[in-house]
Structures are given as C-alpha cells and as structure tokens.
Amino acid sequence: MPRPATAEAEIAEELAVVRPALLPAYTEALPGARAAVLTRLWRGLTHDPLPWVTGREDTRSGVVLRLADGRRLEGPAPDPYATGDRVTAVRLDGTEYDDPARLTADLAVPHSGSFAAELAHSAASLALSRAGQRGFDGLLPGSGDGVPVRDWEWEQRVVDGHPFHPNCRSRPGFSVAEQLAYGPEHRPVVKLGPLPVPAGECLVSGAWPEWLRDGERVLVPVHPWQAAHVLKGAEARPGTGAGALAAHPLMTLRTLALPDGPHVKTALSARLTSSVRDISLGSVAASAVLSDFGQAVAERTDGLLRITRTLGAVAAGSPDLTAQLRESPEEYTGLGERVVPVAALAATDLPRSPAWLARLARLALTACLRLLELGVALEAHGQNLLVVLSPDGEPVRLVYRDLADLRVSPERLARHGIPVPDVPDRMVTDDPVALRRKLFGSLVAGALAGTAGSGAALRAALEDAVRGLPRTPDLAALLDGPLPAKALTLMRLSPGTAGDQWTDLPNPLRFGSG
DSSP states (O other): OOOTTHHHHHHHHHHHHHOGGGHHHHHHHHHHHHHHHHHHHHHHHHHSOOTTEEEEEEOSSSEEEEETTSOEEEEOOOOTTOOSSOOOOEEETTEEEOOHHHHHHHHOOTTHHHHHHHHHHHHHHHHHHHHTTTTOOSOOTTTSSSSOOSHHHHHTTOOSOSSSOTTTTOOTTOOHHHHHHHOGGGOOOEEEEEEEEEGGGOEEEEOOOGGGEETTEEEEEEOHHHHHHTOOSGGGOOOOSTTOEEEEEOTTSSEEEOTTSOEEEEOOOOBOSSSBOOOOHHHHHHHHHHHHHHHHHHGGGTTSEEEOOEEEEEESSSTTSEEEEEOOGGGGOOTTOEEEEHHHHTTSOSOOOHHHHHHHHHHHHHHHHHHHHHTEEOOOOTTTEEEEEOTTSOEEEEEEOOOTTOEEOHHHHHHTTOOOOOOOGGGBOOOHHHHHHHHHHHIIIIIIHHHHOSHHHHHHHHHHHTTTOOOOHHHHHHHHSOEEEEOHHHHHTOTTSOSOOEEEEOOGGGTTOO
16 A cells, blocks of 8 residues: 555645646645644544553653553643644654654554545645745735735635644645635635526525526536536536636635625535535525524524524535525624634734633633523534624624534423424434533634633633633533543544544643643
8 A cells, every 4th residue: 555645745746737836835844734733633642532542641751652552652741722733753662753644554553544644635735735825925815904804815814724633634536736726725716607407406495596596597506626526417517607606715615705795605525624524405405494593592692692694505406516605704793893713813913812812712602601501502613603803803792604513402492482493303402411512522622722722821711711601500511521522533533433423631721730
C-alpha cells in the first residue's frame, strides 16, 4: 500500500500545473500543517475511548499511552481545549513521528490505514489553504480598511477548518483546481447552475421563489462539483451561462451566499470532515415546520438569540438533487452592527480580551440554556452559531442557522405549553444526556473552546459567565460533571458504527486545578 504521505506530493504535482506560483508557499506550509493535524489527532488519542489504548500514565514531561500490543505512545501533556500547531512530534516505542498520517499507519490498529490516508489529505489540503493566504494583505473585496463588510467575507478568514477534528481540511474527491475554485479560504466566486425540473417531480417545502422557477419547472441550484461528479447524463447537467447564480462559498463549502440575497444550501455529496452530508428528503419536507418552530421558540429568549428562516426547500427525487434557501444572518443586524460566525472569531484581529470572551460565553449560555430548558437543544458549533457585534465590537445578540441537527424534547416542550413539531424521529428525545451532549458538546467543547484557544482561557471565561445564571439541572450538569465532546478520532476509526460517539473531557471549570 502506498505511504499516506504521498498526498503531499500529489497535491504538489497538481499545484505545479494549475497554480505554480503557490508551490513555494505550499511547501513552506507543510510542516505547520502536519503539526496542526497532529495536535488534533493527539487530542483524540489521549481523550477518546479507543479500545486498543489500555492504560494512561501522566508523567512530568507529558503522557504515556499503553497500547494493547504492549507498545508505548508518548507525547506532551494534552490540553483538550488547545488549538493551533502545538504538538510537533510524538514517540511510538521510541521512534519520533512528526507526520500524523505515518503515525496512524504505523499504529496498525483496525481501520488505521484508511484514516491515515484521510489525515495525509487533511494535512496537505491544509497546507494548500494556508499557502493561499500567503501574500494576502488582509484586505477582502469590498472591505477597504481590511475589516470584512459582508457575512461571507468573515467566513473566508477561516483557513484551518474545524479547530479540533484531525480531518480539519480533508477534502477527498476534490482536485487542487477544485479546492482553489470552491474553497472559501481561497475567496472564489462559484457559479451555481440552475437545473430545471418539472414541478410535479419535486418535493417543495415553504415558498420556492418565482425567480427560481421557469413556467412549470422548478430551477434547482446545483453546485458545480456535484454536477461534475454525481449527477449523471447530459440532461442532468445544469447550465453555467447567463442564468448561473454567482455566489460566495461559506465555511461548510456547500452553502453559499448570494451577493444581495439569501444563502443557498446545495447538495454536495462529498466526504469532508467525518461523513458524506446531504440534504435528506425528510429534512426538505420538515424544513418549513422547523423554520416556524425555530422562530417561535427563539422569541422566548427575549431577543438574545434569533434563528434564520428557511425560505424554501426543494428535492427533485433524490438527496443528490436538493437545495434550501435560507435568510442571510445579516437580516438580524442593525446600523453599524456586524454578524460574525463564532468559528471566525479566532481567525480575525478583533479585540478578544478575557472579559470580552466571558461576555460572549455568558450571552451564549444564557440563550442556549434557556432554549434547552424549554426543550430545544441546538447544535451550536462555530459554523451554526454567529454573534452580532455592536459598532464598538461588543457581543449583543446571537444568530443561529441551520436547524437540521437540533434535538427537541416532547416532555420539556409540554411543560412549557409548546406543541411538538412534526419533525423526523431522529430529532426527538427526552434523554437529558442526549440533549446536553448536543448542546454542550457543540457550544462549550466546540464554539467557545475554539474561540478561547486553551483550557485556561476557557476556564476563566466560564467562571465569569456562569455567575448568576439560574442553577437548573442542565447548568448543574455542566458545572459538576465532565464535558461531553464528540469522539472524532474514534468515529473515524469506527466506520461501521452509525451515529455520533462521545467522550468525556475534563471539566473546563476545573482545568489545571489539579
């Protein structure tokens, strides 16, 4: 089997053809990209419940993991809330590894070969993303003074992808030319081809607009990658001429912002970080109901949080040919305000003092715990959760987008006189553990931790933020127990296991306290 690091050479070869001027910056970025992926991998190896790790020993110099076959894996003391390129090497039975793909391949545990290939691609693609920023003077189109103006411009600042997932930039199935053409960090304009489908063959939810109709046909916006790789037959290929929609890709890659209109969520049947994500037919059918429900429950946060409306959704017989139109978060800003995805905060030069981070954490916990008490657990990770900043940079309210992965509790909703919406069964649970995992794993272990950048900074922000909050059972679980987080490394090494798998991280409120 080829060594997984060949992904670096393959991208270099393609880059030499399609964008040779980037090749020196790409080569220079490779060591840092490997360290960034290794940092994320080491977090998973030391904190996920991996069945072949049989023991752990904390030493003065770091951590030793004992493997089932008797080998020892040694590395620095892990901070599960740290971001960046902090882990530059670990040792497996005395041999030093600075390449996460080679380390994973040589671990030789079940499914490590395929995971190693993903890690190699993640590191190489991350180097490509970082190379694309070299020589970039900080100015974005339309910004003038270097401060982004539009919501999509903030999203272009996120270069490294998921702050804790080892597959933070893995884009298998994308050539170098396609990464440059479609990746938001490369700042492209993507043309979505409208594919005409007879209205009688479509499932439509909400109000599909007239400007995306052609008589008795519905025009479905199609991502060009989807058109090239998934849709088959000339009759299934949308046009890219005068009728194409010029749009700016957001962090999710498959959702794009029209310059003066809504966001378009397209079908993009490619594996990015963990799984192939589509827009299921059930999601399309439930989108209008979910949108109305989200708007209604958000009203109970006293203006602390708003939820973007889904304007319309369409499915043309298959998850491979679907689309949703969603309000831009800019609809919820006032004069001089800016709306920024939480995941983009760490990638900007906005002032983020410890006190500022505590105010953000308090705003987020107040709003999201209130919704959780009502019976709605948001998946409030850094892509879905946005913060509205006042003209002087203070967090004033939150905006949440994309309701596809929330959870609702009939028991809690009934307690507050709220009817249970007609949503897919997978969204419905009264299990408090499942509800808290959904919220705390995304908000605290994800969005807030990624913004804080370390366990110590997260601890300080939370200590300040939780003062005075109502001591509900949900808050008590956050204060007193471990913090749930998705076991991202375990999930990639368990391809036959459906659904999310979880781990417990050290409580950030006690992090570093011994």
